[in-house]
Amino acid sequence: MFKNNLHHIYAWLLLSPALILMGTFTHIPSILTLISSFFSTGTKKFPSKFVGIENYEMIFDDPIFLEAVINNIWYAIATIVPSIILAILMALIVDSKLSGRVLVRMAYFTPTILPMIAVSNIWLFFYTPEIGLMDQIATNLGFNSQNWLGDKDTVLNCIILITIWKEAGFFMIFYLAALQNIPPELKEAAFLEGSSKFYFFRRITFPLLMPITLFVLINATLNSFKLVDHLFILTKGGPDNASNLILYYIYETAFSFLDSSYAATLTIFLLFALAIISIVQFMFFDKRTHYR
Amino acid sequence: MSFIELMNVSKFWGDVRAVEKLNIKIEEGEFVVLLGPSGCGKSTTLRLIAGLENVSSGGIFIGGKNVNNIDPSSRNISMVFQSYALFPHLNVEENIIFGLKVRKVKKGDRQVKLKNVAEKVGLSNLLKRKPAELSGGQRQRVALARAIISENPICLMDEPLSNLDAKLRHQMRSEIRSLQKELNITLIYVTHDQTEAMSMADKIVLLNEGEIVQQGRPKELYEKPENTFTAKFLGNPPMNLINLEVEREGNYIPIFEEKYFIKQKSDKKNILGIRPEDIEISKKGIKCTINDLDYQGSDVVLSLQLGNQEIYARIDSKKVEELDNQVYINWNNNNLHLFDFESGVRDVNQIWDAVDS
Known part of the structure; x- marks a missing residue:
């Protein structure tokens, strides 16, 4: 018994470092957020009080x-689908017998390792009216000058372009690793049977990449709902909320409008939405995925 | 012209030679084994025939036609890979009919062929399984089924049995052999296992360091090795190669102070070859000491000290008990082989008399 x-004591001692860190920075804040979502935001005059589901309404x-x-x-749809397609294409390119493929691999991966704030500033220059790269290309091709980030119709798509540029290279690394795990004999066996490259990709390569696609899909979905850093530099959610995204709106609610209870409510809402999306994705794709 | 012919085929990777000046003729329905130690170029040769690699020079002919520039898929070849190369996410059935689907064979025909082939290789009740749910032997059968369902006249196999255990290997050997005869497939088979080669092949092509050492029927290679490499490669244990010394009187086996002369016309330095099973233990002859006994059931392999050289003798295990530590060995001169010491090439013009002392 002793x-x-x-x-038990050893076990808890070994678990404690992780437990304390996770508790302090993840679990306790989550629970406090959940609690505060049922209270009103307190001010000097009106102290915080229980309001039930009023915030949710x-x-x-x-x-x-x-x-x-x-x-x-x-934003999620328009970034995830193209970046996955691009990632697979780039991985296929740098997995082939290409001279200088190490350089190409590095080039594709570079956007991922650059700090986002710096990258946003570079893109800010690209999008600047008149003197920016985008405008110069556009005017040379005979289009009118455009305020890319100042126009409600273009601003969100401009942000989407940056995200694709950044994410595709990152996802490519996962696909490249998966491609290199596929034994080359499979390709030889298929080609001996007369399979075309496209048929081989459709019947063999793509299905074998499914575990990676599932992983990337869930990650990309979560990332797309967690974006704030570009928005700080580029648009601050404007013009007229045309590029406002959920997490940025939560941030604004909490720290600009100082309505922390409502921000907590939105956070809980987002959390549940993401959990449901992930579960659905997982259940849908898991049946269609072959794990080694 | 033969059904498949390699004419002066060479393959280089940059400066590195994989194979050089291969000349091989293969008849229709023949079972040819490419045999040799690791890195001898046998797998490369197979891949050249398949078209998975391009030749550096020379020509490969199939059915009288030069196929150097023809795609692998148009060479009427199927192939079994060492790793089986099964598609892990497809079940057995899908794996087997993969090629038929590529070639857009109608579903009805596909099913008839599938049923037929699955019965032949004994997979009928495993068709819905994934490769990961099969044993090694069953996977091997799937690879085999995929190769024969295409009904290609030529089948290439790259060490197909090397991942199986000994018992299964023995069984698969005879199954592959009987399938090949039944379907009249021209089979080119790569292995480093001489037992496999000897028991299966109509013809063995023995390779070493990218060159053909000798080719012919297994019996020819075993009984008349053209050089010391073939002599050493085949047989278990391999042929004894005894270095001879030479004097004016002829070649002799040096045994410390004594000289056992071998009567022959040559005054060149030679190597004497004799198979372990051709050595007789008798009352007189050359004196040896027994170093070691290797009991193998019906036979025993003796390692004998002959002067400063060690040789092997295979004898009936029932006779071992009578032996002393000192024995005398003898042999029939018809069973001796003589090779040139420098080149290792068989000396064909020797006339033998007797072992003298």
Whole structure:
């Protein structure tokens, strides 16, 4: 009995460093967020009090949040699909017998290792009207000068382009690793049977990459709802909330409008939405995925 | 012209020679084994025939046609890989009919062929399994089925049995052999295992360091090795090669102070070859001491000290008990082989008399 207890103590001692860190920075804040979402934001005059689900009801009457959600859904779809396709294409290119492929691999991966704030500043220059790279190309091709980040119709797509540019190289690394795990004899066996390159990709390579695609898909989805850093530098959610995304809106609510309870409510809402999306993705793709 | 012919085929990777000036003729329905130690170029040769690698020079002819510039898929060849190369996410059935689907064979025909082939290799009740759910032997059968369902006249196999255990290997050997005869496939088979080569092949092509050492029927290679490499490579234990010394009187086996002369016309320095099973233990002859006994059931392999050289003798295990530590060995002169000491090439013009002392 005594020996058994000692085992328990050892176990808890070994677990404690991770437990303390996770607790302090992840689990306790999450629970506190959940609690504060049921209270009103306290001020000097009106101290915080329990309001039940009143904060949650507010979500559905909030036009800016609705716009952020719609923006974010478009942002997610328009970044994830192209960056996965690009990532697979780039991985296939740098996996082939290409001279100087190490350089190409590095080039593809560079956007991922650059700090986002610096990258955003570079892109800010690209998008600057008149003198920016985009405008110079556009005017040389005979289009009118455009305020890329100042126009409601173009601003979100400009942000999307930056994200694709950044994420595709990162996902490529995962696909490249997976491609290099596919034994070359499979390709030889298929080609001996007369399979074309495209047929081989469709029947063999792509299905074998499914575990990676699932991983990348879940990661990319989560990332797309967690974006804030570009927005600080590039648009601050504007103009007229045209590039406002959920997490940036939560940040603004909490630290600009100082309504921490409502921000907590939005956070909980986002958390649940993401959990549900991940579970659905996982269940949908898991059946279609072959794990080695 | 033969069904498959390699004419002066060479393959270089930059400056590194893989194979050089190969000349091989293969008849229709023949079972040819490419045999040799690791790195001798046998797998490269197979891949050249398959078209997975391009020749550096020379020509490969199939059915009288030069196929140097023809795609692997148009060479009417199927192949079994050492690793089996099964598609891990497809079940057995999908793996087997992969090639038929590529070539857009109708579903009805596909199913008929599948049923047929699956029965032949004994996979009928495993068709829905994934490769990971199969044993090594079953995977081997899937690879085999995939190769024969295409009904290509030529099949290439790259060490197909090397991942199986000894018992299964023995069984698969005879199954592959009977399938090949039944379907009249021209089979080119790569192995480093001489037992496999001897028991399966119609013809063995023995390679070493990218060159053909000798080719012919297994019996020819075993009984008339053209050089010391063939002599050493085949047989278990391999042929004894005894270095001879030379004097004016002829070649002799040096045994410390004594000289056992071998009567022959040559006054060149030679190597004497004799198979372990051709050495007889008798009352008189050359005196040896027994160093070691290797019991192998019906036979015993003796390692004998002959002067400063060690030789092996294979004898009936029932006779071992009578032996002393000192024995006398003898042999029939018809069973002796003589090779040139410098080049290792068989000396064909020797006339033998007797062992003298």
